[in-house]
Amino acid sequence: MRALTKTLVSVTAAVGIAAGGLASAGTAVADTSPAPRSAVAASSAAVAAYNNLGLTKIQAYGxxxxxxxxxxxDIDVDGYLGPASWKAMQGFLNRSWDQNLKVDGIVGPATIKGLQYFLKHGGWGYTGKIDGIAGSGTRAAFAKFGQATVEQFCE
Structure with missing residues (x-):
């Protein structure tokens, strides 16, 4: 009886492996259509092109x-904080808030720390640690800044 059980388990495993191989082969063949792949690539590129850190489009516009x-x-005002906007922000933080950020348009931990410093010491309500992590407190204070700037600096 034990030998029969081992045999059935082995046969079932072999059939499962074979079926899995066929299923993945079918998927590979079905995945050769160029239209869906280019649509996915285009939407991924669009998402990666900007980082609003949770701001609405209107707040980012501000x-x-x-x-x-x-x-x-001299950046385009479009409500999307892309590399040019972040370079401008990094430059602002360096000039006005004595930060020493690399002006590269990348929103990394150093840029977040500079932003947190500004949001904390500039009176925008950030009370957390200056840790380079854009958590809920950082995002809320940045949103407050974005909303105020829309009302003050945009026509």
Whole structure:
């Protein structure tokens, strides 16, 4: 009886492996259509092109209007914080808040720390640690800043 059970388990496993191989082969063949792949690639690229850190489009628009008040900045105001907007923000944090950020448009931990410093010491309600993590407190204070700048700097 024990030998029969082992045999049935082995046969079942072999059939499962074979069926899995066929299923993945079918998937590979079905995945050769170029249209869905290009649509996925395009949407992934669009998502990766900006990082609003939770701001609404209107709040991000406000941040961009604010940044454009500097003689050093001339960015498109479109409500999407892309690399040009983040370079402008990094430059602002360096000039006005004595940060030493690499002006590369990348929203990494150093940029988040600089932003947190500004949000904390600039009176925007950030009370958390300056840790380079864009958590809920950072996002809420940044949203408060974005909303205020829309009302003050955008026409």
């Amino acid at each position: 941040v961009q209007c604010f940044l454009n008040t500097s003689v050093y900045v």
